[in-house]
Amino acid sequence: MMKPKSLLLQNARDLESIDLLSGASYVGQGELGLEHFPRIQAEIDTSSSLLPSTLVWECHTWYEEVLGGTPKHFLHLRLTLEIPLTCQACLKPYAQVIESDRDYLFFQTEEEAETWDFEADHESEDALVATEAFNLLELIEDEVLLALPLAPRHPAHGCLAEDLKTASARLKGQVEDIVIEKPNPFAILKNLKKQ
Ligand SMILES: [Zn+2]
Numbered sequence: 001m002m003k004p005k006s007l008l009l010q011n012a013r014d015l016e017s018i019d020l021l022s023g024a025s026y027v028g029q030g031e032l033g034l035e036h037f038p039r040i041q042a043e044i045d046t047s048s049s050l051l052p053s054t055l056v057w058e059c060h061t062w063y064e065e066v067l068g069g070t071p072k073h074f075l076h077l078r079l080t081l082e083i084p085l086t087c088q089a090c091l092k093p094y095a096q097v098i099e100s101d102r103d104y105l106f107f108q109t110e111e112e113a114e115t116w117d118f119e120a121d122h123e124s125e126d127a128l129v130a131t132e133a134f135n136l137l138e139l140i141e142d143e144v145l146l147a148l149p150l151a152p153r154h155p156a157h158g159c160l161a162e163d164l165k166t167a168s169a170r171l172k173g174q175v176e177d178i179v180i181e182k183p184n185p186f187a188i189l190k191n192l193k194k195q
Helices: 012-016 110-119 138-146 160-181 185-194
Strands: 008-009 027-030 055-064 072-086 093-107 127-129
Touching: 008 012, 012 027, 012 138, 055 138, 072 138, 093 110, 093 138, 110 127
Parallel strands: 008 027, 093 127
Antiparallel strands: 027 055, 055 072, 072 093
């Protein structure tokens, strides 16, 4: 097989429509503003001065030869982003880091992809359908939404609700300490006698 040429992906427009049937492989990296991702924007807590970072992405596609068969077609996609979410414990915004690092395997048809998804014992790959106008922006947005925490919470020791819980536990502890440290009346008597 002829070694396929490698094409560079750089901006949102490149990512919007990638010809995955051309036989070329792709490589790229960059940063994107969230104006490209309305569904991610809808998740953001806008009640404070915390601002989302840009979305940092890198990807490449490649082919792997299969003995007596058509080569396998892969995509690797890595994403990092920080966005303000609402903490479900104290209802205040906090900065959540979102990360995703995955491999995907391309198929020619929806049926093939679904069959593989259903049958294969795969741990680290997902099935996608290769098209001549593949929208990688959409996949990036899907991956970020999948990587969102189910129950957004401040990290430990940063949460007002948790701080209150700790503070009230400490107060309770102090009350108990006071009880324990109440002087023994017999000791007082003994001290009085000494004087
Ligand atoms: Zn919180």
